[in-house]
Structure formats: structure tokens, C-alpha cells
Amino acid sequence: MRDLQQAQLEEDMVGSDAGRDDASIASASSPEPQTEPPTSPGPSRRERLRAPLATACFGRWFSRRRSKHKCQDVQRLVTKCKLEPSPAVQQRLPPPPVLSTTFVATAMFQIENLSAEHETQQSGAESNTGFSSAHAIQEAIHAGATCIGRTNTPETALGLIDPDDQRSNPAEQDGILGITASSAALVVAQQEADFALTTDHLSGARTSAACCGLYAYRPTRGTISMERVALIAGDLDAVGWICRTPDLLPRLGDAFNLPGGKSSKTELAKLILAQDLFGLWGDELTPACTATLIGCQKWAGDEVAPVSLLVYLRDSVPAAQPLMEADSAEQLMSAFGTAAGLIQQSEHVRCQSEQAGPNTSLQEAGSGIGEVDAESLEAAKQVQAELHRAMHAALSTNNGYLIIPTMPGPPIQRRQAVALCTDQHRGRMIDAARTAFAPDDDLEQFERRTFELSALATLSGVPQVTVPVRMPGHAVTSISILSLHKSDMRLLHLAAKLGPLIAEAAQDVAVAMAEEQAEYDDQHQASATGEGQQSRNASKAEKYKTAANEAFKAGDFDGAITGYSQAIQADPANPVYFSNRAMAYLKVMRFAEAKDDCDSALKLELNVKTLLRRGTSWLGLQEVDSARKDFKHVLSLEPNNRQARQELKALKESEAMFDSQDLHASNGAAEGLL
Known part of the structure; x- marks a missing residue:
């Protein structure tokens, strides 16, 4: 061998x-050159355990x-x-x-x-x-x-x-x-x-x-x-x-x-959907998660349980804590990946040593990979043992099957589109200007996260089946089903049943998403069309207003009223046209029409000039109290407004004069009676 x-x-x-x-x-x-380990004295235990991952993530420990x-x-x-x-x-x-x-x-x-x-x-x-x-x-x-x-x-x-x-x-x-x-x-x-x-x-x-x-x-x-x-x-x-x-x-x-065993063909199972893993690194897997859930429900009905797997594993695998930089879901997955990478590195070195012979050094064997120190390896194996027990406990309940994503998203593109703008509502690139090679950091991040997901089955030793999720108009993705140790045939029969159901559900989800996108596009287009029409109408209305203003200045108030009416018809949402027409109505003593136009303008926008014109309209209609109310309203907005003060003063003087005349008349009548 x-x-x-x-x-x-x-x-x-x-x-x-x-x-x-x-x-x-x-x-x-x-082989790629190996990064020298840190030389600073006294690294912490956490730093020593994470050192191999920090210097070369997973596959980059090994010669490419x-x-x-x-x-x-x-x-x-x-x-x-x-x-x-x-x-x-x-x-x-x-x-x-x-x-x-x-x-x-x-x-x-x-x-x-x-x-x-x-x-x-x-x-x-x-x-x-x-x-x-x-x-x-x-x-x-x-x-x-x-x-x-x-x-x-x-x-x-x-x-x-x-x-x-x-x-x-x-x-x-x-x-x-x-x-x-x-x-x-x-x-x-x-x-x-x-x-x-x-x-x-x-x-x-x-x-x-x-x-x-x-x-x-x-x-x-x-x-x-x-x-x-x-x-x-x-x-x-x-x-x-x-x-x-x-x-x-x-x-x-x-x-x-x-x-x-073959009895699994008719055996009911509990399907555990690790919903948190599907959304851990973004929403790229949301359609696949939805299709998987629908497909599973078609087969198992209520026996599908969306769960937060990482909350359970955080409590069940305390040995992962020294490998985590922070208490977060991403760091927990990183800890599993680190542990798997340490064990893989150690096993690879062992295999190379056995192949080269007991008296051959690693350098002579051509490995180019350093050994893992005993403390780090022991910590990794402790994580492996605890993860094994945790996975067994989770899956042994009701013959459960765990469903996780195979990768953190669709296969990353070696060449990626660089977009000029993004549809904020859908989060989709809508104008690709050029293409470029995917950044190395993106490639390494995708690789690392894929290994972290693979580590769940690799470390715990459970069987795993990957199932493709193909959705028209979307990049191919994949989900994985894990089951108990030595329940391989039950898992394979389950995957054979679920695969077509998930594929059918993926088609339905793709159609639903396409319809939703089409509806949004129609609304967006209608909105854009409406905005364009509104802009054209506003431009036409401004031309009518300009002509009406010229007529007003020339004393042609009827012509001004006609021009402002045309502007209102073109753009009824502009309060200026109503207010200006009200002023033209005042000039020809049409107080009721002026007051109605002021009402319309004030519903669209509160404006001091419009309040003054309505106050004047009230006076023309002999509604003194309403006029006084509008003039006082003007002073509440502009305390030093001269016209409002003069109108209120004139109202007060007129009331005083009428009161004096009424008093004199009443005294004369009294004298006559006597």
C-alpha cells in the first residue's frame, strides 16, 4: 500500500x-513557499492554535x-x-x-x-x-x-x-x-x-x-x-x-x-433544516433554502424543522472556544474549519512520512508542510470528539437528517462583472460595465467557508449526500444532507426521493421570483413613465403661467385667468397657479372664485401670500371674522408682516367707527323719545 x-x-x-x-x-x-511562523515571544494559546490557519488557509498549507x-x-x-x-x-x-x-x-x-x-x-x-x-x-x-x-x-x-x-x-x-x-x-x-x-x-x-x-x-x-x-x-x-x-x-x-438497510424506503424521517447556515454569509442561498424547504415539505409535511444549528453547536462543542476570536456564528464555523485543517495537515504529514520511510525527514520526503504541534493537534481532536457527539445526539432523535448548504453560495466566478450601478430594491447588478478577475481575497474566503461547511461531516464522520439546486435564471447551488453513522442506505434512498422534489420546487420558486421581478419592473417602468409625463406637463404648465403673468402685468386680467387655468389643467399639483389665479379673480371682483382658489392652493401648500389673498376674498364676501382669522394666521407665521397688520388695524378702526355711529344714533333716539 x-x-x-x-x-x-x-x-x-x-x-x-x-x-x-x-x-x-x-x-x-x-510548491509554494511556506510562511515562517511568528517569532514574537510568548504567544497565547489561542494564537498558537490559530497560527496555521493565519499563515495559510486550508489548501494553501499544501503544495498546489x-x-x-x-x-x-x-x-x-x-x-x-x-x-x-x-x-x-x-x-x-x-x-x-x-x-x-x-x-x-x-x-x-x-x-x-x-x-x-x-x-x-x-x-x-x-x-x-x-x-x-x-x-x-x-x-x-x-x-x-x-x-x-x-x-x-x-x-x-x-x-x-x-x-x-x-x-x-x-x-x-x-x-x-x-x-x-x-x-x-x-x-x-x-x-x-x-x-x-x-x-x-x-x-x-x-x-x-x-x-x-x-x-x-x-x-x-x-x-x-x-x-x-x-x-x-x-x-x-x-x-x-x-x-x-x-x-x-x-x-x-x-x-x-x-x-x-432497505426498509428505509418507507420509513418516516425528521428533516432538520439548518436555516442559520443558509443565511450566515448573505442572502445568495435564500432561493435555494426556500426551494429545499418546499421540496422537503412535499415529502415529509410537518416533519421538517427549521432550526438554528449553530446555537446548538456553540453550547455542545465548548472545545471550539479557544479557536474563536469572538463569540459569533461565523467564528464558530471558522473554529470547525481550523480544527479540520489542523487534523488534515497532521494526517497529510503522517501519510507522507509513511510513504517516504521512517528514517526520512519531511524535507527529504518533499512534503513542504510543517508538522502540527501536539497542543494544537490535541485541541483540534477535542473539537472533533465533541462535534461527533453533538451531531450524533442531534441526528439520533427520530432518525433525523440534517440539511445544510454545501458551499456558501454559487461557485465563485473566476471572472466577475464589475457593475456601474445596482438596483437597490432587488440587490441585482443591472449595468455591467466590464469584467475582471475575482480578487484573491474573495477566492480564499469562498474556499475557506466551503471547507468550514465540509468540516461538519468530515470531523464527525457521518455520511453526506450533496444535491444540486438548479433554478432557471440563477446560478447553480447545492445543498447537503447528513445522517447518522452507518445509516448510509437510508440517506441515499432519502436523497433519491428528495432530489426530484427539490428540483421541482426550485422551478416553482424561480417562476415565482421571475413573476415578482416582472411585476416590480412593470411598476418601476410605470413610475418612470409617470414621472416623465409629469415632467413634460410641468414644463407645459410653466409656459402657460409665463404667458398669464405677462397678461396680468398688462392689465388683461381675463387673459391672465385663462392662462392660469391652462397651467392648472396641465399641472394641478402646483399651488402657485391657484394662488395666482385667485389674485386675478380679486382684480375683477370675483371674490368667491378667488376664495375657492385660495382654498385649493392652501391644501397643497401653506403660504403667507395665499392666506392674505383669502383674507381679502373674505372681506369682499363680507365675512369679517374669517378675514380677521386669516390675517392673524399670517402674523403667527410672520409677526412683522405689514399687510396683515394694516388689514387688522383697518378692521379695528372700522369696527370702532361703526360702534361710535351706533352709539350716537341710539342717544338721539333716546332724546327724541323723551
């Missing part, structure tokens, strides 16, 4: 028998083997072969269900004498290349599947994103593919094979499938044999698969004789 792993690592560094180009080999054999494939020709992605099952596997009875499918295996699976296959075919000799192939490959062949070859992508890179990868994503244009299982995902997505056998640690099958809109499965730890499979991350490694259709999931489970 050690010889296989060493040979695989050498093949990745020197070049596969498919003949990679020199640039790819040079990139693969040149860049793949420079410029096309997606399957001949470049896969080394073809034809395998027969070994006699030992052929003799096993009873045989599992026949798959009648084709598959590829990734470069981590041993296929004995693969390079001699073409010579065997040309010479006409009988092929025996399958006799020493990986046990998982033999299991699939025994079930009736046909292995068409092995992918050529190097698998020693533990990162998620290769910015130099020029291959296009069939599910999301310009979207990332992942690294470790990207070729396998492309072969399946292009329908060159029905499924692919892959390995998975913190990336691999799950992330590459999620990026390409495919289904993927990571089993309960140890349930599928790792015999003749090269290890990258030791105990974190698992054999899984990628497939296009959900119905293939339980059929493959039967072929590999997975635990969990």
Missing part, C-alpha cells in the same frame, strides 16, 4: 502516462499542483482502459444488483499496469489489468458497471480553487471547478460516464460535484474499502462518488453493500 501511495505522489509530480504539458509539470513540482488543461476533450481528461473483475470478486455470492453503467476512477485509485493497456489491445493479447485494481473499482465492476478509465488530474492538491484552470464549468460559465475531483466531475457532467469513483477529505467529491451541479456521496468513515487507494489526509479520506441522477445513489449503495 505504501508503494502505491509513493508511486501516486511521484506520478503527480513527474507526469502521468497521459502526457501533461511541461508547464503543468513545472507548476506541479514547485496546477492543472493547465486548455480544453475539455475526454481524451485529455481520462486514460482509457477496460477492466475485468478479479476471480475472488467474481466468486462472491450472491451478486449485487446489476448497474449496467459506466464509470471512471480518479488518479488516486490503483489500476494495475494501466500504461500497458494500449499495447495489450494492439497485440490482441488478453488483458489482465484489473486483477490488482483498487477494491472499490472491483466492487463496481462486479455489480455490472464498466470502468472506462482513470482521470489524469493530479490529486495531491488539497485546495478547492485553481485560478489557472482554464476549463469551463458546464453548469456555471466562468465558475470554479475545484481541483481534486474536477476532471471526474467534468466527465460525468459531459455524460461520458454515468458516475465517477473519487476520494474526499475536506474537498474532493462534494465540492467538485456542487460546482458542476451534480450529486455526490461521502460515506460513513470506513464503510467503503480504501484498499489500493492512495491517501492524502489519512483518517479524513473516504471513497465516494459523483453521479448525474439521484436514482443511481441507492443503486450504487447496494452495489457497495453499504449499511443502513
Whole structure:
């Protein structure tokens, strides 16, 4: 086994028998320089535990083997072969269900004498290349599947994103593919094979499938044999698969004789939707969460429970606290990712040491990766143990299944649109001016958060199925379903049921969102049209007012009234036109019309001039008390207003004169009576 792993690592560094180009080999054999650890004396325990993550996030702890494939020709992605099952596997009875499918295996699976296959075919000799192939490959062949070859992508890179990868994503244009299982995902997505056998640690099958809109499965730890499979991350490694259709999931489970039983087909289950994880890093996953909830409710009804998973895990995994910089949900997920990264780093170093031999240093083995100190590793394993217990407790209630996002959003774009403006109501880019490469910080953040989500199943050892969520008009996303240890068959049957229901719900949600957007666009367009018409009307009204003002100055008050009336008809929301027409009415002694126009103007805007004109109209109508009230109102707004003071003074003098005349008349009448 050690010889296989060493040979695989050498093949990745020197070049596969498919003949990679020199640039790819040079990139693969040149590990990135390692950042020196801090030298300041006396770092805190928290700083020591977080140091590996701070210096190189997850995959950047490990040497990147860049793949420079410029096309997606399957001949470049896969080394073809034809395998027969070994006699030992052929003799096993009873045989599992026949798959009648084709598959590829990734470069981590041993296929004995693969390079001699073409010579065997040309010479006409009988092929025996399958006799020493990986046990998982033999299991699939025994079930009736046909292995068409092995992918050529190097698998020693533990990162998620290769910015130099020029291959296009069939599910999301310009979207990332992942690294470790990207070729396998492309072969399946292009329908060159029905499924692919892959390995998975913190990336691999799950992330590459999620990026390409495919289904993927990571089993309960140890349930599928790792015999003749090269290890990258030791105990974190698992054999899984990628497939296009959900119905293939339980059929493959039967072929590999997975635990969990077949009675699960009719078994009721409790579906636990981690709603907080779907909204932890923004609202990009809101449509996928909605579609998932609707799809789950179609199958399980009231047995779907949206929960806040991170609140539960914060209380159940206290060992994560030393790895957190603050008490927050994001920091808790970061702690899980840090713990998984520390264990993965330690396991990778151990695997490299075992492959190189007990007396070989890490530098001589070509690892380029430092060992994890004992204290940090112990803290990480404590997090792993507590997370394992917490997940078991959460899932053991009513045979529960946990639903989480596979990635923090759609596969990030290697090239991103740079928008000039944004629709604030919908939060959508509406005017892309140019494109640019996605910033490295965005790529690293996406990679880190994806690993944090993957860490939940990787650390706890539970099985996980990824389910694509495709919505017309939206980028492809993915959700994952986790279940109890060794309940793999129940999980696979559940995913086969839920996959089509979620796909149907995603279509409905997309239609509903499109209708909502169309309604908003119609309203926005109507509003914009109305504003444009209003602007044109206002311009026309101003022309009428200008002409009316000229007529008023010339003493043509009837002409002024006509002009102001035309302005009011064009723009009835402007109080100035009503007030000006009221003044013209006053000039021709039409007090009632003047008063009505003042009322209309004051409803639109409180104005001192309009109050004065209405006061004058009241006087013309012999309504002295109403006139006095308006003039006093003017003084409450402008205490020094001269016209209001004069009008009130005149009213007071007139009242005093009338009172004096009334008194004199009454005295004369009294004298006459006497």
C-alpha cells in the first residue's frame, strides 16, 4: 500500500502516462513557499492554535499542483482502459444488483499496469489489468458497471480553487471547478460516464460535484474499502462518488453493500433544516433554502424543522472556544474549519512520512508542510470528539437528517462583472460595465467557508449526500444532507426521493421570483413613465403661467385667468397657479372664485401670500371674522408682516367707527323719545 501511495505522489509530480504539458509539470513540482511562523515571544494559546490557519488557509498549507488543461476533450481528461473483475470478486455470492453503467476512477485509485493497456489491445493479447485494481473499482465492476478509465488530474492538491484552470464549468460559465475531483466531475457532467469513483477529505467529491451541479456521496468513515487507494489526509479520506441522477445513489449503495438497510424506503424521517447556515454569509442561498424547504415539505409535511444549528453547536462543542476570536456564528464555523485543517495537515504529514520511510525527514520526503504541534493537534481532536457527539445526539432523535448548504453560495466566478450601478430594491447588478478577475481575497474566503461547511461531516464522520439546486435564471447551488453513522442506505434512498422534489420546487420558486421581478419592473417602468409625463406637463404648465403673468402685468386680467387655468389643467399639483389665479379673480371682483382658489392652493401648500389673498376674498364676501382669522394666521407665521397688520388695524378702526355711529344714533333716539 505504501508503494502505491509513493508511486501516486511521484506520478503527480513527474507526469502521468497521459502526457501533461511541461508547464503543468513545472507548476506541479514547485510548491509554494511556506510562511515562517511568528517569532514574537510568548504567544497565547489561542494564537498558537490559530497560527496555521493565519499563515495559510486550508489548501494553501499544501503544495498546489496546477492543472493547465486548455480544453475539455475526454481524451485529455481520462486514460482509457477496460477492466475485468478479479476471480475472488467474481466468486462472491450472491451478486449485487446489476448497474449496467459506466464509470471512471480518479488518479488516486490503483489500476494495475494501466500504461500497458494500449499495447495489450494492439497485440490482441488478453488483458489482465484489473486483477490488482483498487477494491472499490472491483466492487463496481462486479455489480455490472464498466470502468472506462482513470482521470489524469493530479490529486495531491488539497485546495478547492485553481485560478489557472482554464476549463469551463458546464453548469456555471466562468465558475470554479475545484481541483481534486474536477476532471471526474467534468466527465460525468459531459455524460461520458454515468458516475465517477473519487476520494474526499475536506474537498474532493462534494465540492467538485456542487460546482458542476451534480450529486455526490461521502460515506460513513470506513464503510467503503480504501484498499489500493492512495491517501492524502489519512483518517479524513473516504471513497465516494459523483453521479448525474439521484436514482443511481441507492443503486450504487447496494452495489457497495453499504449499511443502513432497505426498509428505509418507507420509513418516516425528521428533516432538520439548518436555516442559520443558509443565511450566515448573505442572502445568495435564500432561493435555494426556500426551494429545499418546499421540496422537503412535499415529502415529509410537518416533519421538517427549521432550526438554528449553530446555537446548538456553540453550547455542545465548548472545545471550539479557544479557536474563536469572538463569540459569533461565523467564528464558530471558522473554529470547525481550523480544527479540520489542523487534523488534515497532521494526517497529510503522517501519510507522507509513511510513504517516504521512517528514517526520512519531511524535507527529504518533499512534503513542504510543517508538522502540527501536539497542543494544537490535541485541541483540534477535542473539537472533533465533541462535534461527533453533538451531531450524533442531534441526528439520533427520530432518525433525523440534517440539511445544510454545501458551499456558501454559487461557485465563485473566476471572472466577475464589475457593475456601474445596482438596483437597490432587488440587490441585482443591472449595468455591467466590464469584467475582471475575482480578487484573491474573495477566492480564499469562498474556499475557506466551503471547507468550514465540509468540516461538519468530515470531523464527525457521518455520511453526506450533496444535491444540486438548479433554478432557471440563477446560478447553480447545492445543498447537503447528513445522517447518522452507518445509516448510509437510508440517506441515499432519502436523497433519491428528495432530489426530484427539490428540483421541482426550485422551478416553482424561480417562476415565482421571475413573476415578482416582472411585476416590480412593470411598476418601476410605470413610475418612470409617470414621472416623465409629469415632467413634460410641468414644463407645459410653466409656459402657460409665463404667458398669464405677462397678461396680468398688462392689465388683461381675463387673459391672465385663462392662462392660469391652462397651467392648472396641465399641472394641478402646483399651488402657485391657484394662488395666482385667485389674485386675478380679486382684480375683477370675483371674490368667491378667488376664495375657492385660495382654498385649493392652501391644501397643497401653506403660504403667507395665499392666506392674505383669502383674507381679502373674505372681506369682499363680507365675512369679517374669517378675514380677521386669516390675517392673524399670517402674523403667527410672520409677526412683522405689514399687510396683515394694516388689514387688522383697518378692521379695528372700522369696527370702532361703526360702534361710535351706533352709539350716537341710539342717544338721539333716546332724546327724541323723551
